[in-house]
Amino acid sequence: SQTIHQWPATLVQPVGSPLSLECTVEGTSNPNLYWYRQAAGRGLQLLFYSVGIGQISSEVPQNLSASRPQDRQFILSSKKLLLSDSGFYLCAWSPSLRGGRVAQYFGPGTRLLVL
Amino acid sequence: KNQVEQSPQSLIILEGKNCTLQCNYTVSPFSNLRWYKQDTGRGPVSLTIMTFSENTKSNGRYTATLDADTKQSSLHITASQLSDSASYICVVSVSGGSNYKLTFGKGTLLTVNP
Numbered sequence: 262s263q264t265i266h267q268w269p270a271t272l273v274q275p276v277g278s279p280l281s282l283e284c285t286v287e288g289t290s291n292p293n294l295y296w297y298r299q300a301a302g303r304g305l306q307l308l309f310y311s312v313g314i315g316q317i318s319s320e321v322p323q324n325l326s327a328s329r330p331q332d333r334q335f336i337l338s339s340k341k342l343l344l345s346d347s348g349f350y351l352c353a354w355s356p357s358l359r360g361g362r363v364a365q366y367f368g369p370g371t372r373l374l375v376l
Numbered sequence: 377k378n379q380v381e382q383s384p385q386s387l388i389i390l391e392g393k394n395c396t397l398q399c400n401y402t403v404s405p406f407s408n409l410r411w412y413k414q415d416t417g418r419g420p421v422s423l424t425i426m427t428f429s430e431n432t433k434s435n436g437r438y439t440a441t442l443d444a445d446t447k448q449s450s451l452h453i454t455a456s457q458l459s460d461s462a463s464y465i466c467v468v469s470v471s472g473g474s475n476y477k478l479t480f481g482k483g484t485l486l487t488v489n490p
Contacts, residue, residue: 302482303482304380304465304480304481304482304483305420305465305480306480307478349417351419351420353419364410364422364425365422365478366422367412367419367420367421368419369418369419370417370418370419372417
């Protein structure tokens with residue numbers, strides 16, 4: 262069966278510090294990978310998605326970046342965190358099939374608090 | 377603009393009671409609609425997926441309905457349990473072969489009290 266891991270689970274960082282969140286998927290090959298942010302009282306916002314190694318698409322311009330160094334590894338980074346980067350970050354994967362019927366499977370999330 | 381509106385924003389019910397959550401969408405062209413359950417501090421978990429040709433889909437005590445004509449969906453929870461306390465998110469997918477262009481509602485926060 263497939264599993265998705267995220268770490269860390271919780272992170273408290275000062276403004277201006279760097280960020281690196283990691284997501285890995287097990288039990289599948291060539292998945293589509295996604296990074297979402299969920300702010301309090303708001304819906305999930307897609308930040309980045311990737312259909313393959315080194316292929317990253319950005320949905321929202323911001324000071325965050327994403328990388329996919331390996332097939333099942335997705336990393337969310339920032340060089341300098343802003344207060345507005347605080348939120349709940351979710352990684353998700355889906356089979357690399359075209360067609361919208363395929364579900365996205367979410368990881369446990371990382372709670373980021375920027376002070 | 378593609379939008380998904382959910383109501384109510386929050387709901388409190390007693391254990392054992394039934395409840396219905398609503399979702400209205402303006403996504404076009406429509407591909408499918410999904411309901412997710414998100415426990416506090418956890419990632420969302422898929423409950424149901426429906427295409428425009430499916431009027432109803434059940435998953436245990438959860439039953440989702442879809443009216444593609446009026447662009448409305450509902451999630452009915454029967455005989456609620458304390459573990460049903462969570463946020464329920466309606467997600468709509470745009471037709472066109474992409475699995476990553478999803479529009480999320482803000483969710484309905486359900487609290488089931490003993």
